[in-house]
Amino acid sequence: MGVLLAAEVRRILRSPRFLIFTVGFPVVYFLIFSGLYGQGDTPDGAATTVYLMVSMAAFGAISASVSTGGRVAVERQAGWNRQLRLTPLPGWAYLVVKAAVAMLVALPALVLVFLVAGLFKHVDLxxxxxxxxFVAAWIGVLPFAAIGLFIGQMATADSAQGMATVTMLLFSLLGGLFIPAFLLPSAMATIARLLPSYWIADTARAAVAGDAPALQGILVCVIWLAAAGGLAVWRYRRDSLRV
Known part of the structure; x- marks a missing residue:
């Protein structure tokens, strides 16, 4: 597992375009939105700049983790998964490594947005x-690591990136990362609270205020993690029958 994880990390570092797009866009969006709306407070009492910082960091982490599914689809099409199944590496270890990679690629997006917020937008924490x-936002990425893995197990190499992009945008838009949930119609706000994307940002904002995470948020994220993870395992086992 360690060897495979190290190889995966090296491969990502050799793909600067992947890092630029997954890390750069959230920073650009944060700078734009904070420049436009960075004054004043939100209805829950949080400073707008901090609110936007958390939202864009969550968006970047979600985007990076879900996008890793594209690599899984490419590996399946190339037959790399079948080769790995002939090695002593167990199937569960392969899935764990892929989930760990998704968590690792989310780190630069979180760190860079927070760094820019502290250095250029004077967020003083x-x-x-x-x-x-940071810990609250990073742990919240877990359901999206599982979602990205499931997409990679279901999609083809040609469709994986499109599926990942649509999934990331839907979760971000409906989860209130681009449009705050308190501005959404009541029906859409209710939908937002059923999505892990809403709670990753809400939990991180609660961490800034020193509050405990909401029990509903923990429950929603655990359900999504279990459902997406279970589907990814099911699909992987189904593929294994073809070896």
Whole structure:
């Protein structure tokens, strides 16, 4: 598992275009939105710049983690998965490594948005507050790592990137990352609270304020993680029958 994980990380680092697009866009969006709307407070009392920082960091982390599904689809089409099944590497280890890679590629998006917010937008948090918001946002990526893995197991190499993009945009838009949930109609706001994308940002904002994560948010994220992870395992086992 360690060897495979190291190889996956090296391969990502050799793909600067992947890093630029997954890390650069959230930073650009944050700078634009904070420049337009960065004054004042939101209805829940959070500073608008902090609110936007968390939303765009969550968007970047979601985008990066879901996009890893494209690589899984390419590997399936090239037959790499079949080769790995002939090695001593167990199937569960392959899935765990892929989920770990999705979590790792989410790190640069989180770190860079937070860094830009602190250096250029004067977001002033204590070291403990930065740590809390970072950990909350990063753990919240777990359901999307599973979703990206499921997309990679279902899609073809040609369709995977499109499916990942549509999935990422739907979760971001409906989850209130681009349009705050308190501005949405009540029906859409209800839908937002059923999505992990809403709760990854809500939990991170609660961490900034020093509040405990909402029990509903934990439950929603666990359900999505279990459902997407279970579907990814099911699809992987189905593919295994073809070896």
């Amino acid at each position: 204590t070291a403990l507050e930065w740590l809390r918001v």
